[in-house]
Amino acid sequence: MKYFVMLCDGMADEPVEALGNKTPMEKAVKPCMDNLASIGEVGMVKTVAEGLKPGSDVANLSVLGYEPAIYYSGRSPLEAASIGIDLKDTDVTLRCNLVTLSDEENYEDKTMVDYCGGDISTQEAAILIDYIQEKLGDDTFKFYSGVSYRHCLVWSNGNPHPGELTPPHDISNRVITDYIPKGEDTAKLYELMKKSYDLLKDHPVNKQRVAEGKRPANSIWLWGEGTKPQLDSFFGKFGKKGSMISAVDLLKGIAICAGMKSVDVEGATGYIDTNFDGKCKAAIDEFKNGADFVYVHVEAPDECGHRGEIENKVRAIELIDEHILAPVTEFLKGYDDFAVLVCPDHPTPLSIKTHSSNPVPYLIYDSKNEIDSNVKCFCEKEAKQTGNYIEKGFTMMDYFLSK
Structure with missing residues (x-):
């Protein structure tokens, strides 16, 4: 069984007047995400618990299955x-x-x-x-x-x-x-x-x-x-051989502290000019080389949110869909069983140019359990309408890996 996580940093947002009161997720042309959402489980997940600051550190630890209240010791130590x-x-x-x-x-x-x-x-x-x-x-x-x-x-x-x-x-x-x-x-x-x-x-x-x-x-x-972080090993916690692909030190540090393989990609910048194709190839190579679990983190939507770049945020989502999610999903069809999780870590609304603690949409596709979700567009509005809600974000990884 192969597990693929496509983490789109800061992708979630609020309706934007310049986009016809749609969010960047609604506006983006992203056929792969929308198709997986239509035949998978879609809902909302609270990745940032009450009382915690909505940083990528806390949120990504949560998505990876590490309860921040137990494991989080600060952002900078992970980057160190x-x-x-x-x-x-x-x-x-x-x-x-x-x-x-x-x-x-x-x-x-x-x-x-x-x-x-x-x-x-x-x-x-x-x-x-x-x-x-x-x-x-x-x-x-x-x-x-x-x-x-x-x-x-x-x-x-x-x-x-x-x-x-x-x-x-x-x-x-x-x-x-x-x-x-x-x-x-x-x-x-x-x-x-x-x-x-x-x-x-x-x-x-x-x-x-x-x-x-x-x-x-x-x-x-x-x-x-x-202070110095103490993360349990990902393999010891979940029994999966994991790899992390990211351009930013924070995610690389999380991987190192969790005993995952951290993969460097030439030309990965953390912005919209990043090497999307290189990240795709790296993910496929990791699966070929025996990884059970590959986590691809793309910073671009978050950076565009911080800068208030409306069109670039939409485009970043489209580039992720076309150049990473679609080809990796197609590659995974060569295996008998695979599952895909797509979600942001936190919202980065263009209106405030920083993070918020609001829940984010998620989709989980299980190749052996396709369903009719009635979701046409993977976005905040339709994810809320499903009624599916994961209150404790750090429990989602166990749920995903049970597929």
Whole structure:
């Protein structure tokens, strides 16, 4: 039996006036998703439990069958595992975004122009993070470069609950005054952020980016604190040999911590220009090489939601359907038994440009148990109308693997 999960990050949304009051899922031309929905089970699932922040960390752990209340120790530690950082039990890690801030004189008066530093390349970012480490790193704070704008700070003997740290993608185009770090032990973190601006604003990499008409990655932004994660192995938990295919360190880190195989795909970017065909090929290759379970994560719908890119979000869903879901499903028809799960991890509504905790639609197709679901379009509205509801998202994986 083969199991395939197509995780479309942030795909769920709300009706958009520019789309004729349809959601991106309703508007997208996605024949494979719609067909699987018509002959499979469709419903809604609550992936983010009450009281938890609706991040991709919590939501993907839930989809993978790990109850966040038990297993979640913070976002950054999972990303640190992907980067290859050997964490001590006394270390605290933080996500270190490279962002673009406006140029007001006082740091707190600046605006969050771009939470991803103008889509800075991994190569450029590594130069900037290495420079920050040279100037600000010491025995207490060490900076590690990751992918694109996503990096890591390790705080030796740090406070795992230093105070209130706001994700930068939650405050796009807002003055940062009300969102700077708050709490008893955040002053030193805020000082690092302020110093980073003075160091990066005139760095040669940023001068070159500005000359090329690009946004400068002129500050770090710290958030997503946590401690060393302890995940049970996926195989030990479910008895399935699993592989993860994703462009982002968070998902790679989850895979590594869960003892799954993390597969790198050349040209996978986490945005709409990602290598969809490469992810498809990697998934098929993993099944050919003996994987029982393959989880393909595509970040593009989420990134488009954060940026308010309506047409790109629709297009991202269409590209997933055409270039990954359809060919992988067709390949799986060569096996006697297979099942497919398609869902977002959380909504990323275009109207608010950040995550929400609302339930998301799911579809489960079982090749040995095709049904007439009466669903014509895999979308939020029709999923709600089925009446199927999984209240505890982390139970869905057991249910799916029982097929």
